[in-house]
Amino acid sequence: MHDDNSNPPVPQPRLILGSTSRYRRELLQRLRLPFEVSAPDVDETPLPGEAPAALATRLALAKAQAVAQQHPNAIVIGSDQVADLNGQSIGKPGSHERARAQLRLMSGQSVVFQTAIAVVCCASGFAQQDLAPVRVRFRDLSDSEIETYLLAEQPYDCAGSAKSEGLGISLLAAIESDDPTALIGLPLIRTCELLRQAGLDPLASTPTGSAA
Template identity: 50%
Template sequence: MAESALPALYLASTSKYRQQLLAKLTTRFHTAKPNVDEAPLTNESAELLVRRLAIAKAQAIAVGLDTGLVIGSDQVAQFNGNIIGKPHTAQNALAQLRSFSGNTVTFLTGLALVNAHSGNIQAIVEPFNVSFRTLTDSEIIAYIDKEQPLDCAGSFKSEGLGISLFSKLSGDDPNSLIGLPLIQLNQMLLNEGVNVLLK
């Protein structure tokens, strides 16, 4: 495919983590911040929540475009039937990681690709399991102090020192744990006639 024939690509996120991930596939994309209420609906499951929000974020940007492909993504952690969000404080991060010690947390990442011209929507939810080794409070406190993972769901950065907290990772795409399932995204782009290898 000729480079000029590539549709404009938009990432409906200002997350530096998602931008770094998308740059693995292509550096030719724009970023935009979607104005979307992320509050869950009454009795909404984690899976339905991330799928709905991924689509909503992509559509929020696509509505202002004539052409182009818009990527939306949303992620939550699920543990003991509860949705786990970003800790925002060191005290909350300590409580989260303390509860995860010796247990497995499931991360659900919603991914959507919206064609702004046709309105076509592709959407999936990608699960990824993170098993934590048994952690001491001193280890948890040292980790939080060193990496400050206060803006990350689950209180860790798997692409950094957070890897030292785990005993096992299990899933189809490790990129989904950071926030953007690139294997699934690449397939969605192929479905829209975009091959990043031939750009």
């Protein structure tokens, strides 16, 4: 009789995405890890004089911590994105009128999309964060181009009113980044690194797909 001395696979820790963003959910699915989604209860109001990068970093960590406190044994991902135009924070427009105003403001300008990532696990005491800035240069946009784009894609839930993964790419002249998925909402290179540090390696075992 043959004895199988192989060790059983070590179960992966439970993974939770602390975000309701469908863009972040779709990005995290690329890693083929099972994960759940939980909405963080966090006040996203900027502090007086808070710089865009500081705001994004603070909120990413706050989102991860808020969900991690409810699920202390899980590894929780939090993320936030703020568009930075010469030190001015630009968030999600929420309406056609505000989106139009944002794109008019950014026309012909260089904007840094500050995308922060945080990974927290209360049980292990792990809490790390990182920032993935992406510099985007917008073309000089006419009012008719702005209106055509907004009616076609309605990017009212996107910081900066442009979906680079869609028709919004036509608004841009250049993108500079070392973590390109950051512009969509979740910097996957940095996410993988923080997950490995937290004890969850996307390549450590056979992936089973997303449970989101």
